[in-house]
Amino acid sequence: MNRRRILAAGAAVALAGCVTYPDSDTDGEPPSGEELVRNAVETRRHMHDLEARRTMTVETEDETAERVERVARQPPAKQRIEVVESTDPDVPVGAVTVTNRATTWEYNPKTEVVDKQNHPNKVDTDRTRLVLENLLEEYRLSYEGTATVDGRTAHVVETKPPAEDVGPTIDLVVGDTTFVVPLRATADPEAMDVTRTVWIDDEYRYPIREQNTLTIDGETRHELTVTYEDLSIDTGLPPGTFTYEPPADATVETDGRDPAGVFESRTAAEEILPYELPEPDVPDSYVLDRITVVKRAENVGGTTATMWYNDPNVIARELYVAVREYQRFSPDVLEEIDLDGHTAYRRDGRIQSIFWTCGGLSHEVSSLTDDSPLLEIASSVGCP
CATH class of the missing domain: 3.30.200 (Phosphorylase Kinase; domain 1)
Incomplete structure (x- = not known):
């Protein structure tokens, strides 16, 4: 399963941490967008593990696709993603990705093939934290009030990239998943407008929802929405979460040095x-x-x-x-x-x-x- 494929749309989102912050400053004013993203960076730096149900919806001019996944992570290297619902033809129900320090397993139930990638000496960066830091350092942030996400109060932060960031492609990250949107083939980059809205959980000060919208001459062409529900942070994960046993009838294809x-x-x-x-x-x-x-x-x-x-x-x-x-x-x-x-x-x-x-x-x-x-x-x- 190639996690870069989903209707050529893109976004970046992180999950929730365990550090609590006040919901306003000492003068009773709401927090700024910069303060909220800075809190999210700090929360991410100290997160140990998380579990969630993640819903990803991609809308284009021609079609809409949605998939629901069970996600477990122990940043920066370990993750488990199981697809439980999907209308995305490239990522079917039953698809599983399991990554630990030494190995990544990717199972496609349509082909009954497991791709096993050995990477015992891979250096692991925290891509989610890097995305948040990039928002803080490079994007224009504005605070848009509060909203309710999965029964939780969240602060809404709208982000705008610098004009020079709207180029031939946009390579964005949702958790630890990368999507690429080919832009120049469809329109003049100067006519494009990219908006990323992030809902930051009030208690944990960490993103729990995100929406990325690409408009061309005022018309929406691509929109990706990611929402996390039933979030559990730093409560511990069951033993064996990041190990994988291929189905007995699956073909295992191996790459990389064991x-x-x-x-x-x-x-x-x-x-x-x-x-x-x-x-x-x-x-x-x-x-x-x-x-x-x-x-x-x-x-x-x-x-x-x-x-x-x-x-x-x-x-x-x-x-x-x-x-x-x-x-x-x-x-x-x-x-x-x-x-x-x-x-x-x-x-x-x-x-x-x-x-x-x-x-x-x-x-x-x-x-x-x-x-x-x-x-x-x-x-x-x-x-x-």
Whole structure:
């Protein structure tokens, strides 16, 4: 099942958190749109898990499609989506998507095929938080009062993108699902108007409903509405929520490298490794989440062990330390730096990294966050 397909319409929505905020400022005035979205960002940063019933309705000039899903998430990496009602021909009733740290399963009951994607060393960003931050930083926000959504009081925030954001395509996110709307093929971009309205739950200060509308010369061409009902936040999820067992009669098609193992401790990982693992000195807020071991094909050779650390109190705040039997980085495109008398290399960008080799092994320390002390962590690993 390809979750990018649904009548070529798009939107972005997040779910609910567990931090409560007052419903107005100290002067009795209603909160501003900026304040509400800023609260939503903070709520998302500390969310542990959620469950909801999600209804998605897409309306175009020619047709309307709707699907209802049961959604369970443990941001940033884990999710389970089960389609319980659908008039979308591309996403039938019974379709299931389950993602955990190492694997994504996608089951299409029409074809009775399960797509299994292995990704043991995938770096997980919190896309929902990034969408909210983009609303706060780039969009024009206006407060439009309150409304009732699923029996809950919600604040209505209308957002308008900067004029230059209306281009040939709009790539928006609903939860962790991406939709793309091809625009330039249908009209002059200067005649387009895109409006995103977000209903932010009063108690949790987090989006519970969203409507995205595309109009051309004043006429509505695409509209996507997403609503969350029966929302449950940080109440815990049943064991096995993010594991999946394919139906007995389904065909399983596999892509990606299957890990040799995923371990909770260095001792367990070292039982199958040809080398010992370092003990990096990471900040106190980080804990060891898992160690993945991946072996390359026999004709290529080489084993990689990756130690993943995260901050359990902040979503998507993680770093990793990798040890490889082969060199994965190219010194020619990196900045050369000194690491306690050894030559190392720095990479800046979406993923910030330090690479170096020692004793026949290649080392890497990487993070998605700017505040990770990569040089200090690399120094603690050193050259064993």
